[in-house]
Amino acid sequence: MIGITGYAVYLPRHRIEREKIAAAHGTTPILGGERTAIGVDEDALTLALEAVQALELPECRGIYFASTTAPYLERMNAALLAAACDLPEEVAVADFAHSLRAGTVALAAALDRVAAGGQGPIVVVAADARQAPPESPEEQWFGDGAAALAIGRGAEVLAEVRARASVTDDFLDFVRRDKDERVTSFASRFTLQGYQRIVGRAITQVLQQSGVSPSEIARVILPPLDPKASVRTAVELGFRADQVQETFLERVGMIGCAMPLFLLSAALETARPGDLILLVGYGSGADALLFEVTPALGRSRRRSSIADHLEGGLRFPSYELFRKAREYFRHHDEGPVVSNVFYEKEEARTIRLRGTECGECGLRQFPPTAVCQRCRSTEGLREVKLGRRGVVFTYTVDWLAASPMPPTILAVVDVEGGGRLYLQMTDIEPSAVRIGMPVRMTLRRLGAGGGVYHYYWKCRPEEQQHG
Amino acid sequence: MGESLKDKVAIIGIGCTKFGELHEKSLQDLMVEASFAAYADAGIEPDRVEAAWLGTFSPGFGGGKASVTLADALRLYGKPITRVENYCATGTDAFRNACLAVAAGVYDVALVVGAEKLRDRPVRGLQREGTHPYLEAGSTPPGLFALAANRYFHRFGGDRRTLAKVAVKNHHNGALNPKAHFQMEVTEEQVLNAPLIAYPFGLYDCCPTTDGAAAVIICRADLARQFRDDPVYVKGIGLAVETGWPFFDPTFEYVGFPATTAAAAEAYRMAGIRHPAREISVAEVHDCFTWTEIANYEDLGFCRKGEGRYFIEEGRSALTGDLPVNPSGGLKSFGHPIGASGVRMLTEIVLQLRGQAGARQVKNAELGLVHNLGGPGSVACVVILGR
CATH class of the missing domain: 3.40.47.10 (Thiolase/Chalcone synthase)
Structure with missing residues (x-):
């Protein structure tokens, strides 16, 4: 049995009301509610890592990363994710890109790898933070987010893959050239018809293969081409509206190639053993994958749910700050210039977040050291992976530090399992910071300079803020 | 436990500039003003100084981190000069090193100068050099x-x-x-x-970012009364x-x-x-x-x-x-x-x-x-x- 052994999502904490975007342009919103939006220290890679961490896997044999907005065009983004997960060099990595279908393409590739005898689990993570032109409808209805799946075999499979089909069609709907920063949309009635035709062909094929009729499907997941396309298309293809997975457009938005995987997580949250789930990915063709939920789903530990992510959130006070957060490090390459010689030595501590444990006195310390800070022993020191949760020991809210989004919150954090870190704190109102509050470590973009983005760990509140 | 420094070294001259945003003055101007005030207070000629210590944190242009910054300002050539930097304890550590040398009997009279021109720099606040680009990001x-x-x-x-x-x-x-x-x-x-x-x-x-310089002349304690009646x-x-x-x-x-x-x-x-x-x-x-x-x-x-x-x-x-x-x-x-x-x-x-x-x-x-x-x-x- 091959299929999904774990699922998780991550949404950035920031939101902006569509009313606010529309008002900035003197227009009315195309859709109610709000969209998710990255903060200045986030990008598709940092969203992806959060989703991977939320899987809480004891082991991981591969990371397949899908995104149309990965920060690096040359340098394997999945390799950076693997390092941040402190995975060994045997890990299988691949980047999938250039299409809203990249998420399901990566999923299909992971299923292939496991089916061919590869060891699982393989993590498939999709994340996007797409740039839309100001004043475009897409600026309002796009959202940012990530979703991750673990693919494996055996008794842990929660949803077994029953059938798969793909069609390829070089249909012109959303494009971005190598020189473009923002998506160009060809949305029209004609585009909707093309979407329905292409999606229809993939669905028909997978249903024929499996001998399943539309009425037997518990949930059909269609990534939205526009705010209304999913239900309309499903109904035209013979499904009832109540079979169609809700798309969260009024709370999240269209989160690019992460959308199918995100919606699959939503479907799995409420699914029962025996349910058939039909997942569709769309873009330059379509993928259709039919899953059957197994009894293992009921036994699996429930992690953070989509409802938790929808709770609370931080609203950008203005449209200008929403845009600044998305674009600042694209236009400001002012960060430090570091050599690859320096970076090579840094990786263990700044990306893998390793420390040292003293074999003599047991003290865990960061950064890694050759001499124990407490007992000065040089014997029996071993490099260890530090915990990724902790408690704020002390903090400050600093208005002097140079930052595109002041103030800068600095926290000294006692790490679960030992060690102490000094980190910026993010995703929180400055007035809400308290000594003793539980936090999680989160890799964020500190800046850009010298041809690279600088990533380092910050901390964020463990509990999502309410209200 | 080593010997005590007690009563082995005396301060016989002091000089201090006005502190503030001294936009019209250079680091060298400030070192000259403080040092010559200290010479006068001690009642000595510059030649009487046998060795000097300079404390600066961010010495800027012209000599930079080397001891020539002080030598050229005071035209104090052919003598041992050492620049000291030890974060904000720079000034007292320069003094400490001078005291150790005098207490050891190597020099009879030494000059200690602490000087800084923070307002000449193009940044706000105090910028530390050599901070780690990741581990200390956002630190002030x-x-x-x-x-x-x-x-x-x-x-x-x-x-x-x-x-x-x-x-x-x-x-x-x-x-x-x-x-x-x-x-x-x-x-x-x-x-x-x-x-x-x-x-x-x-x-x-918060303390301000300020320009200023100060100097002290020290000597062997047993020689102090040759220079003044009220040595410290x-x-x-x-x-x-x-x-x-x-x-x-x-x-x-x-x-x-x-x-x-x-x-x-x-x-x-x-x-x-x-x-x-x-x-x-x-x-x-x-x-x-x-x-x-x-x-x-x-x-x-x-x-x-x-x-x-x-x-x-x-x-x-x-x-x-x-x-x-x-x-x-x-x-x-x-x-x-x-x-x-x-x-x-x-x-x-x-x-x-x-x-x-x-x-x-x-x-x-x-x-x-x-x-x-x-x-x-x-x-x-x-x-x-x-x-």
Whole structure:
């Protein structure tokens, strides 16, 4: 049995009301509610890592990363994710890109790898933070987010893959050239018809293969081409509206190639053993994958749910700050210039977040050291992976530090399992910071300079803020 | 345990420029002004100086980090000159090194200059060089001390109002000092209503970025009376270095600075001081931020840990208190040109011990203390001077 052994999502904490975007342009919103939006220290890679961490896997044999907005065009983004997960060099990595279908393409590739005898689990993570032109409808209805799946075999499979089909069609709907920063949309009635035709062909094929009729499907997941396309298309293809997975457009938005995987997580949250789930990915063709939920789903530990992510959130006070957060490090390459010689030595501590444990006195310390800070022993020191949760020991809210989004919150954090870190704190109102509050470590973009983005760990509140 | 420095070295000359935003002057101008004032005060010709130590943190252009910065400014050639940098303890550490050489009998007369021109730099605040691009990203000097202040409040109570009392006191003292960067009183309300810099510090909780220079001439104690009738003697010096990254130390309590405690213990041992609060008449301590002064009271043994807030609240550190602290106005009001500060604080204590401190003179000054604290509480130097 091959299929999904774990699922998780991550949404950035920031939101902006569509009313606010529309008002900035003197227009009315195309859709109610709000969209998710990255903060200045986030990008598709940092969203992806959060989703991977939320899987809480004891082991991981591969990371397949899908995104149309990965920060690096040359340098394997999945390799950076693997390092941040402190995975060994045997890990299988691949980047999938250039299409809203990249998420399901990566999923299909992971299923292939496991089916061919590869060891699982393989993590498939999709994340996007797409740039839309100001004043475009897409600026309002796009959202940012990530979703991750673990693919494996055996008794842990929660949803077994029953059938798969793909069609390829070089249909012109959303494009971005190598020189473009923002998506160009060809949305029209004609585009909707093309979407329905292409999606229809993939669905028909997978249903024929499996001998399943539309009425037997518990949930059909269609990534939205526009705010209304999913239900309309499903109904035209013979499904009832109540079979169609809700798309969260009024709370999240269209989160690019992460959308199918995100919606699959939503479907799995409420699914029962025996349910058939039909997942569709769309873009330059379509993928259709039919899953059957197994009894293992009921036994699996429930992690953070989509409802938790929808709770609370931080609203950008203005449209200008929403845009600044998305674009600042694209236009400001002012960060430090570091050599690859320096970076090579840094990786263990700044990306893998390793420390040292003293074999003599047991003290865990960061950064890694050759001499124990407490007992000065040089014997029996071993490099260890530090915990990724902790408690704020002390903090400050600093208005002097140079930052595109002041103030800068600095926290000294006692790490679960030992060690102490000094980190910026993010995703929180400055007035809400308290000594003793539980936090999680989160890799964020500190800046850009010298041809690279600088990533380092910050901390964020463990509990999502309410209200 | 080594020998004590007590009564082996004397200060026979002092010089100090006006501190402030000295836009029309260069680092070299300031070094010349302070040094020649010190020569005159000691009644010596420049040639009498056998060796010199320069304390600077950010020496800028023209000589940069080498000792030629001082040599060229003073045209002091053919002599041993050493530049010292040790975070904000730069000035006192330059002095300490000079004292060690004179006490060893290698030189009879030596010059110590501390100088800094912070306003010539193109950045706000104090920029530290060589900080780690990731591990220290977002760190600022007020932020680093604010981490400790917030933890201290969490442990022992107190709030921004406690801090404001330090600012009010040191501004009061600075207003009496014509060489101070600021000569203005401030009210508690002004302090509390100022813009926040790094919570809990507002603008008036932070020392300014300042230009200035100070110099002292020292000699072998047994020669001191050849130069003047009222030499001031070095009674003890301690320097201690702790981690530069206290925020990574899982055992660090963040309510005070062990570097100060260790440096004070060494200086007190040399000076034979057992009860610092009773024996010390006057102190210039490192009030880079208002809370730092409160921590210093405790770490220097003026009161117990956690009771520093009462030391200020009860007026014990005021000019009229039983242990006046920062009669000069402190870093808060006199200003803090990094390398200059420690030497400047020595000149203040010398004036107090000589009875030449004018409107801010404390009564019966017999034994004075100078304290510098550098980095995030990492480096401390304590000097005891007496008559």
